[in-house]
Amino acid sequence: MDTAPKRILLIDMDDILRRTLAEQLSAQDGLRPFPVASGEEALAHLAMHGADAALLDATLAAQGLIPALRAGGLSGPLLLLLPVGMGVPIGGDDHLTKPIRLGTLLTRLKALLNQTDTQSASAGMDDIxxxxxxxxxxxxxxxxxxxxxxxxxxxxxxxxxxxxxxxxxxxxxxxxxxxxxxxxxxxxxxxxxxxxxxxxxxxxxxxxxxxxxxxxxxxxxxxxxx
CATH class of the missing domain: 1.10.10.10 (Winged helix-like DNA-binding domain superfamily/Winged helix DNA-binding domain)
Known part of the structure; x- marks a missing residue:
């Protein structure tokens, strides 16, 4: 059984939010956040280290970052962080509206990770x-x-x-x-x-x-x- 921490790529332009979420996620067992401020940093990190999931500022997502992340090797879940009043860009697996509540974020993120693990291990995923x-x-x-x-x-x-x-x-x-x-x-x-x-x-x-x-x-x- 894989007990390594899940690598969470945290991509947001808001310095305060990014640092806060990184500190909060670091305090959780089984999660290891990697905060970056731009799409370029995110793609560079993904190429070097990979990631099990990503939290993505929806403003960056709307600029076309989601396809780039997928092409760069992100196969795990992607949770979008939406500014108030913004529509949901296509391509995410779930979304939350800012301001972010830690409890809700953890519930959604862990559910995504757990279901991805379960689905990947379940019978039938290799069937056509x-x-x-x-x-x-x-x-x-x-x-x-x-x-x-x-x-x-x-x-x-x-x-x-x-x-x-x-x-x-x-x-x-x-x-x-x-x-x-x-x-x-x-x-x-x-x-x-x-x-x-x-x-x-x-x-x-x-x-x-x-x-x-x-x-x-x-x-x-x-x-x-x-």
């Missing part, structure tokens, strides 16, 4: 499944169409689809939240709906993949081995 007109490759975090077009998935989009596949194609909303984010039933959050909405946007020109049903979601077609 057919979902109607798509081939689903969980380990590669992508869908492929019959003509070979590749559609990149975020960590959470991958986990949502994988969770539905492991449930036979249908799951209650609370079950998905608990299985993918680690949230208990009754949590008031639109995180799941936001991720499914963005997945649908990616597939706008293709056949719908995830459909809303009463109390939950289902895949448009049953998963079968490719």
């Amino acid at each position: 499944l057919s979902l109607g007109p798509y081939r689903f490759l969980p380990a590669a975090k992508r869908l492929e169409t019959l003509d070979g077009t590749r559609i990149r998935l975020t960590e959470k989009e991958t986990q949502i689809l994988n969770h539905l596949c492991r449930r036979g194609g249908t799951a209650p909303r609370e079950d998905i939240l608990d299985g993918v984010w680690g949230y208990g039933a009754g949590i008031n959050t639109h995180t799941l709906e936001t991720h499914i909405y963005r997945l649908r946007r990616k597939l706008a020109a293709g056949q719908p993949l995830v459909m809303r049903i009463e109390g939950g979601y289902r895949l448009a077609t049953a998963p079968v081995p490719a």
